[in-house]
Amino acid sequence: xxxxxxxxxxxxxxxxxxxxxxxxxxxxxxxxxxxxxxxxxxxxxxxxxxxxxxxxxxxxxxxxxxxxxxxxxxxxxxxxxxxxxxxxxxxxxxxxxxxxxxxxxxxxxxxxxxxxxxxxxxxxxxxxxxxxxxxxxxxxxxxxxxxxxxxxxxxxxxxxxxxxxxxxxxxxxxxxxxxxxxxxxxxxxxxxxxxxxxxxxxxxxxxxxxxxxxxxxxxxxxxxxxxxxxxxxxxxxxxxxxxxxxxxxxxxxxxxxxxxxxxxxxxxxxxxxxxxxxxxxxxxxxxxxxxxxxxxxxxxxxxxxxxxxx
Amino acid sequence: xxxxxxxxxxxxxxxxxxxxxxxxxxxxxxxxxxxxxxxxxxxxxxxxxxxxxxxxxxxxxxxxxxxxxxxxxxxxxxxxxxxxxxxxxxxxxxxxxxxxxxxxxxxxxxxxxxxxxxxxxxxxxxxxxxxxxxxxxxxxxxxxxxxxxxxxxxxxxxxxxxxxxxxxxxxxxxxxxxxxxxxxxxxxxxxxxxxxxxxxxxxxxxxxxxxxxxxxxxxxxxxxxxxxxxxxxxxxxxxxxxxxxxxxxxxxxxxxxxxxxxxxxxxxxxxxxxxxxxxxxxxxxxxxxxxxxxxxxxxxxxxxxxxxxx
Numbered sequence: 185x186x187x188x189x190x191x192x193x194x195x196x197x198x199x200x201x202x203x204x205x206x207x208x209x210x211x212x213x214x215x216x217x218x219x220x221x222x223x224x225x226x227x228x229x230x231x232x233x234x235x236x237x238x239x240x241x242x243x244x245x246x247x248x249x250x251x252x253x254x255x256x257x258x259x260x261x262x263x264x265x266x267x268x269x270x271x272x273x274x275x276x277x278x279x280x281x282x283x284x285x286x287x288x289x290x291x292x293x294x295x296x297x298x299x300x301x302x303x304x305x306x307x308x309x310x311x312x313x314x315x316x317x318x319x320x321x322x323x324x325x326x327x328x329x330x331x332x333x334x335x336x337x338x339x340x341x342x343x344x345x346x347x348x349x350x351x352x353x354x355x356x357x358x359x360x361x362x363x364x365x366x367x368x369x370x371x372x373x374x375x376x377x378x379x380x381x382x383x384x385x386x387x388x389x390x391x392x393x394x395x396x397x398x399x400x401x402x403x404x405x406x407x408x409x410x411x412x413x414x415x416x417x418x419x420x421x422x423x424x425x426x427x428x429x430x431x432x433x434x435x436x437x438x439x440x441x442x443x444x445x446x447x448x449x450x451x452x453x454x455x456x457x458x459x460x461x462x463x464x465x466x467x468x469x470x471x472x473x474x475x476x477x478x479x480x481x482x483x484x485x486x487x488x489x490x491x492x493x494x
Numbered sequence: 495x496x497x498x499x500x501x502x503x504x505x506x507x508x509x510x511x512x513x514x515x516x517x518x519x520x521x522x523x524x525x526x527x528x529x530x531x532x533x534x535x536x537x538x539x540x541x542x543x544x545x546x547x548x549x550x551x552x553x554x555x556x557x558x559x560x561x562x563x564x565x566x567x568x569x570x571x572x573x574x575x576x577x578x579x580x581x582x583x584x585x586x587x588x589x590x591x592x593x594x595x596x597x598x599x600x601x602x603x604x605x606x607x608x609x610x611x612x613x614x615x616x617x618x619x620x621x622x623x624x625x626x627x628x629x630x631x632x633x634x635x636x637x638x639x640x641x642x643x644x645x646x647x648x649x650x651x652x653x654x655x656x657x658x659x660x661x662x663x664x665x666x667x668x669x670x671x672x673x674x675x676x677x678x679x680x681x682x683x684x685x686x687x688x689x690x691x692x693x694x695x696x697x698x699x700x701x702x703x704x705x706x707x708x709x710x711x712x713x714x715x716x717x718x719x720x721x722x723x724x725x726x727x728x729x730x731x732x733x734x735x736x737x738x739x740x741x742x743x744x745x746x747x748x749x750x751x752x753x754x755x756x757x758x759x760x761x762x763x764x765x766x767x768x769x770x771x772x773x774x775x776x777x778x779x780x781x782x783x784x785x786x787x788x789x790x791x792x793x794x795x796x797x798x799x800x801x802x803x804x
Binding site for chain 2: 268278285307
């Protein structure tokens with residue numbers, strides 16, 4: 185069993201590659217997903233990262249954008265706009281069904297884990313997708329404009345605010361969802377996807393017990409740097425790291441993971457950081473980490489499995 | 495001011511005609527709408543009759559069907575079906591936005607009256623649409639298969655069950671929504687639309703105070719028979735009346751309203767019932783009541799206003 189820690193789009197790229205090749209290796213995937221960016225829109229519970237991962241592993245993600253469902257339409261959202269609702273978060277009609285269903289089931293007493301499993305099963309996902317916690321954790325970004333929920337900072341305001349701090353509201357009281365700790369401890373290998381180290385992986389690590397499980401697991405822990413040449417492929421990780429006073433580099437990310445990290449995969453552009461990361465007691469593998477085509481994704485996934493000895 | 499009591503499709507036809515001509519008469523419409531058929535689907539509060547009336551008066555109703563929004567798509571519902579949900583109640587994508595908004599606002603503490611007014615205003619409705627009550631009233635149909643919520647009986651099972659009884663669950667405790675009693679008492683004329691006398695108008699009449707207000711109002715009360723030649727134009731009113739032991743005819747409907755009715759408009763096909771209805775102390779007007787074209791609707795609306803002396 186391979187266990188992955190995942191955020192949204194960056195993670196989904198690698199997971200698409202892993203999905204295509206794990207069968208040959210006789211492996212199963214368990215994906216632990218960030219829920220700190222979950223948000224309520226029009227009373228509906230939206231779990232952006234869980235959805236991106238689910239749609240990707242179900243083969244229905246809109247690949248160009250990296251989120252939402254391929255070919256989705258926006259008639260419902262257009263009508264909500266006509267009713268005067270804020271519609272900066274682009275929820276498609278098929279996508280909306282997922283949020284309606286999730287909200288309905290949660291109100292009915294189901295846990296986010298249960299609903300996530302139900303949706304994944306109905307959409308034909310063969311792997312296990314687990315939210316990091318069934319308890320609410322809210323990632324808030326402290327900016328000169330005030331404390332912003334992540335989606336307001338990221339989607340509505342286009343990550344344009346200076347980041348002064350990041351807080352995971354509720355993380356101290358959050359319990360890892362059933363299977364989170366077990367799947368880390370019992371993994372043959374753990375993969376930290378190339379997601380935002382602050383608001384995706386960082387949020388999962390803020391759930392009590394997760395970091396300890398990563399330190400204890402007998403499986404090797406491998407991470408792929410989301411930073412290439414000092415910048416992120418997508419998203420505001422670089423600006424966040426800068427705001428938090430973290431070195432904006434592949435090495436800066438490794439520093440955040442070094443207490444549990446065994447293997448670090450960095451891009452060829454960052455080869456000069458090899459020794460710096462090795463000095464943290466981490467094995468370094470240099471390769472091309474940019475995933476554009478499906479072939480890129482499969483190749484990087486293959487490299488990860490080989491490095492984990494699987 | 496003209497006050498109308500309305501169910502769904504039948505009422506909407508007349509209201510479309512009234513909407514087109516009331517300006518010339520310098521009149522305003524207040525429409526009191528049945529909510530006994532309201533139902534929850536996927537945790538969303540759906541008010542079928544309010545929606546039909548709102549969409550009609552907003553000029554966006556799908557005219558062929560008589561319900562839903564013109565040109566609406568069903569992508570969201572298709573995905574809900576894929577998730578294993580029952581989707582016999584056909585909710586379009588634009589329509590779904592209305593239910594999402596309504597549910598959101600209700601959960602936030604708004605009354606159904608407030609939400610109904612907000613939606614109508616945003617959609618450009620110039621008239622006042624009021625739910626009969628902000629309290630839940632549930633029309634249940636007693637059948638050999640058991641007690642069925644109205645939409646299950648009507649939409650899911652195609653009104654195919656024998657009707658043994660009709661119960662308005664909660665009606666004894668329901669308070670008329672703000673404006674219901676006032677708009678009846680203060681009306682220059684009241685129009686009982688050609689809706690189902692049992693599950694549309696009957697439900698409104700079951701709200702404490704409504705029947706008394708109709709008896710007391712100084713404005714004349716006019717009803718249009720929904721039964722033509724012993725059958726309904728649409729819907730199961732005839733089968734329901736038969737099941738309840740009520741004469742299935744225009745006269746049978748008049749009998750249900752006679753304690754507050756001043757003027758009764760019946761179809762030319764039912765001319766032989768004139769004396770029977772007159773013997774109830776009701777003025778009878780015979781005309782063609784079938785509304786196919788917009789001209790039919792306007793003509794019948796015009797007739798109603800003239801009969802009310804407006």
